[in-house]
Amino acid sequence: MHIASSTGSEPGSTARPGQEGDQQQEQPIRLGKSFRIGLSGPPGVGKSTFIEAFGMNLLSKGHRVSVLAVDPSSARTGGSILGDKTRMTELSRDTRAYVRPSPSRGTLGIVLAVNILSAGYDICLVETVGVGQSETMVADIVDMFVLLVPPAGGDELQVAPQWGMKKGIMELSDLVIVNKSDGALVDSARNAQIEYTSALKFVKAISSHWKPKVIRVSSKGGPEGGIDKAWDAMKEYFDIMESTGDLQAKRGNQRKIWMWRQVSSELLDLLNEDTQVREMANELESKVLRNEVMSGAAAHQIVQRFMKGMSSS
Ligand SMILES: Nc1nc2c(ncn2[C@@H]2O[C@H](COP(=O)(O)OP(=O)(O)OP(=O)(O)O)[C@@H](O)[C@H]2O)c(=O)[nH]1
Ligand SMILES: [Mg+2]
Secondary structure, three states: OOOOOEOOOOOOOOOOOOOOOOOOEOOOOOEOEOEEEEEEEOOOOOHHHHHHHHHHHHHHOOOOEEEEEEOOOHHHHOOOHHHHHHHOHHHHHOOOEEEEOOOOOHHHHHHHHHHHHHHHOOEEEEEEEOOOOHHHHHHOOOOEEEEEEOOOOOOOOOOOOOHHHHHOHHHHOOEEEEOOOOHHHHHHHHHHHHHHHHHHOOOOOOOOOOOOEEEEOOOOOHHHHOHHHHHHHHHHHHHHHHHHOHHHHHHHHHHHHHHHHHHHHHHHHHHHHOHHHHHHHHHHHHHHHOOOOOHHHHHHHHHHHHHHHHHHO
């Protein structure tokens, strides 16, 4: 990413006249696809609030921003994007940004959505709640994985600073942001920063060229809230990863991962469409439930049956 000063009226500039404010304009990111940043963290840590402030800040720098909220529960509950849109009011209204709800078509739908969003926007932010498997999945799609954590102790959610360690989510994180570093929470945010910094020392680095950082911000603190620091760290990461070739390698590996996920998903679809296999699988499922057949043996039988059907068709 070559960030250069721009007036907003140069070719390729995405800023609209009259919207630059006093912020220095930056060139859009031009690395094939956009810079994809995943943001995860426990419920209520302030992901949406951060994205609103951060997204507006990026727009003022001349970037085009898309936001995808990946909500693992959305298939069941109808999604919380309505809630997110009301939280990201400014960003949702701005024509230079695009806020999209969680795709319902499972994990591959998310990959597709991110690819589509990356086409028209040079920065794509993917929000995911740090519960369940969604963060691992998002980490396999994005260029940079950012973990938002609350100040240590005293937080209304009582999320321990070791939360990230317990969940193994630290191993995925390229940047840790302690949010809500404002008012009475500043001291505990500092403590969290210290604790996460030392915790990171025990985590194996993903890239030999990048050491994950821990910074503090207040998403509600306006220009004094440190949102710029967050972008500086992300920009630095992007530049290092790009210039060393690590980013291209990471994207290549991710494409490989998704190819195999697609293979598994298509095979499973085919298998489920086969009524004879389906019937047999139903029976075996009940037997496995009753512990009459070992799960591995049942799986083997299902696959064998499926392959027999394939070869005779
Ligand atoms: N003091 C303070 N409060 C914040 C900050 N950021 C967010 N909040 C508050 O924290 C609460 C949760 O914020 P959200 O942005 O909805 O959190 P979230 O992580 O997106 O939550 P989910 O999407 O439900 O997981 C809201 O009441 C915000 O106003 C901050 O920097 N400082
Ligand atoms: Mg949210």
